[in-house]
Amino acid sequence: MTPSPSPSLSPGALAASAAAWPLTLPVDPRPPQARPADGTPPHDEPGPAWTAERLRAFVRGAFPGERLMVLANREPVLHERTAGGAIQVRQPTSGVVTALEPLTLACGGVWVAHGSGSADREVVDARDGIALVRDGGSYRLRRLWLSAEEERGYYARFANDGLWPLCHQAHVKPIFRRPDFETYQRVNRRFADAVCDEAESLSPVILVQDYHFAFVPQAIRQRLPRATTVLFWHIPWPNRHRFAICPWRNALLEGLLGSSVIGFQTATDAQNFLEAVQHCLEAHVDRETNTVTYNGRRVTVGTYPISIEWPAHLTAQAPPIADCRRQVRQRLGLRDDTLLAVGVDRLDYTKGLEEKLLGVEQLLARRPSLRGRFVLAQVAPVSRGELQSYRDTATRVREAAQHVNARFGDGTWRPVELIEEAWSPAEVFTLMRAADACCVTSLHDGMNLVAKEFVAARDDAQGVLVLSTFAGAARELPDALVVNPYDAHAVADALERAIAMPAAEQRTRMVRMREVVGHHNAYRWAGRMLKDARLQRLEEARAAWRDG
Numbered sequence: 001m002t003p004s005p006s007p008s009l010s011p012g013a014l015a016a017s018a019a020a021w022p023l024t025l026p027v028d029p030r031p032p033q034a035r036p037a038d039g040t041p042p043h044d045e046p047g048p049a050w051t052a053e054r055l056r057a058f059v060r061g062a063f064p065g066e067r068l069m070v071l072a073n074r075e076p077v078l079h080e081r082t083a084g085g086a087i088q089v090r091q092p093t094s095g096v097v098t099a100l101e102p103l104t105l106a107c108g109g110v111w112v113a114h115g116s117g118s119a120d121r122e123v124v125d126a127r128d129g130i131a132l133v134r135d136g137g138s139y140r141l142r143r144l145w146l147s148a149e150e151e152r153g154y155y156a157r158f159a160n161d162g163l164w165p166l167c168h169q170a171h172v173k174p175i176f177r178r179p180d181f182e183t184y185q186r187v188n189r190r191f192a193d194a195v196c197d198e199a200e201s202l203s204p205v206i207l208v209q210d211y212h213f214a215f216v217p218q219a220i221r222q223r224l225p226r227a228t229t230v231l232f233w234h235i236p237w238p239n240r241h242r243f244a245i246c247p248w249r250n251a252l253l254e255g256l257l258g259s260s261v262i263g264f265q266t267a268t269d270a271q272n273f274l275e276a277v278q279h280c281l282e283a284h285v286d287r288e289t290n291t292v293t294y295n296g297r298r299v300t301v302g303t304y305p306i307s308i309e310w311p312a313h314l315t316a317q318a319p320p321i322a323d324c325r326r327q328v329r330q331r332l333g334l335r336d337d338t339l340l341a342v343g344v345d346r347l348d349y350t351k352g353l354e355e356k357l358l359g360v361e362q363l364l365a366r367r368p369s370l371r372g373r374f375v376l377a378q379v380a381p382v383s384r385g386e387l388q389s390y391r392d393t394a395t396r397v398r399e400a401a402q403h404v405n406a407r408f409g410d411g412t413w414r415p416v417e418l419i420e421e422a423w424s425p426a427e428v429f430t431l432m433r434a435a436d437a438c439c440v441t442s443l444h445d446g447m448n449l450v451a452k453e454f455v456a457a458r459d460d461a462q463g464v465l466v467l468s469t470f471a472g473a474a475r476e477l478p479d480a481l482v483v484n485p486y487d488a489h490a491v492a493d494a495l496e497r498a499i500a501m502p503a504a505e506q507r508t509r510m511v512r513m514r515e516v517v518g519h520h521n522a523y524r525w526a527g528r529m530l531k532d533a534r535l536q537r538l539e540e541a542r543a544a545w546r547d548g
């Protein structure tokens with residue numbers, strides 16, 4: 001994955017302000033109960049909205065004396081040596097980083113991650129850490145070094161060639177090799193040790209992220225039995241028949257059940273997990289309380305849709321919408337009156353990029369009047385390029401873009417701008433503010449935070465979101481134009497409707513989506529999991545006291 005420049009995150013210049021949110025949202029006239037709610041209703045929780053301050057106060061009160069620890073494979077910043085010899089700070093393209101950095105900044109604590117930048121080792125202290133400061137918050141980043149062989153077996157192969165296709169319905173066969181599994185287990189133990197070494201108490205609170213770390217909860221429990229470990233699985237969880245493909249399915253489940261709380265994006269994912277446990281292990285699964293009792297320990301399994309920082313800190317620095325439109329049209333060499341749809345996805349077969357391009361082809365075939373005027377600007381940085389399945393996807397997407405451009409483009413206009421370099425978060429924010437529509441066509445996606453970022457970027461309450469029904473975000477955002485990406489005509493319909501939508505309707509939809517994302521923000525995501533973790537911790541303490 002190519003990281004993107006992120007000047008706002010350089011340690012010296014980490015000074016962006018979390019200024020007050022400038023927009024007062026108009027009140028939605030519909031009563032909350034009457035809203036379309038295909039899943040979680042917009043306001044399912046009484047009380048004030050979750051903010052950085054509320055989360056910080058909650059963590060201090062609920063876990064006195066504990067510092068929050070985060071484990072994620074991807075680090076929030078990479079240090080890289082440039083050709084000129086300088087060290088540059090970059091932020092990776094990662095939904096996990098987008099969601100977690102604001103929380104870690106709010107609560108302080110430590111983030112443990114794989115140190116993957118070329119100059120990472122040159123800037124750390126004697127304990128392989130570095131202090132990061134931004135927006136008045138700070139935390140410690142602890143880096144763990146992996147050999148090329150460890151990175152290949154654990155990250156590229158077992159996690160991304162095995163678990164990733166296992167969990168996503170995108171028609172790519174999972175590849176499982178025993179040596180990779182063994183490397184994955186070994187590397188998981190190394191990460192668990194790094195977390196335990198960073199712990200300042202015998203009962204730390206640890207947020208473990210994603211499918212890279214199925215064995216970490218168990219390994220932490222072996223070293224620190226009183227730790228409270230929350231594992232959040234960011235990607236979908238397959239149904240039990242598909243899960244059965246994994247040769248080490250029981251071991252994976254046992255590793256995960258070392259957690260206190262296991263979180264999923266959607267209720268379906270959580271139910272699929274419970275079914276897998278029921279069929280694979282001799283465990284008691286209680287569907288009423290969504291708990292699993294295994295080896296005498298109870299684990300809570302919950303649904304916690306992930307989200308983004310709200311208000312987004314980039315809003316305070318973002319140029320006005322008119323300037324964003326001008327800047328982006330100039331940068332991409334587009335006419336001023338271009339109808340601009342944007343996409344921002346890693347070049348991954350789950351993202352439905354070929355399907356998006358088929359939709360554009362269909363649109364231009366049926367509406368000649370849009371030729372010369374409509375452009376899809378698709379940012380698609382190369383991702384996991386060490387894997388054949390990703391290289392094949394990249395080739396097909398490039399060919400599809402060339403095909404649409406060859407069929408409709410002329411000497412001065414190309415309908416598809418395929419941008420393979422990673423844009424920084426600030427550049428993406430500007431792009432989104434410049435767009436008439438944002439198009440997400442994932443074939444399967446745990447959540448898709450790009451959809452929520454588009455909503456956050458549009459404080460003018462304009463712009464239309466076209467969103468795949470197979471992205472977790474579609475459950476919370478029925479005011480998007482929700483499409484089946486396998487139906488090119490439906491994608492074309494949605495794009496056509498988006499670029500023709502009257503401003504008043506755009507505003508109504510966008511205001512509702514902003515209300516949902518503003519309320520269902522990343523602080524609430526973490527707060528709800530930590531509330532459940534606290535109950536679990538009290539329960540475990542009571543059980544320990546009972547058992548003497």
Ligand code: F6P
Nearest residue numbers: 001074093094095096097210234
């Ligand atoms: O969505 C799954 C995920 O692993 C995220 O956790 C992460 O943000 C994204 O994919 C990027 O993946 P990678 O870290 O492999 O580049």
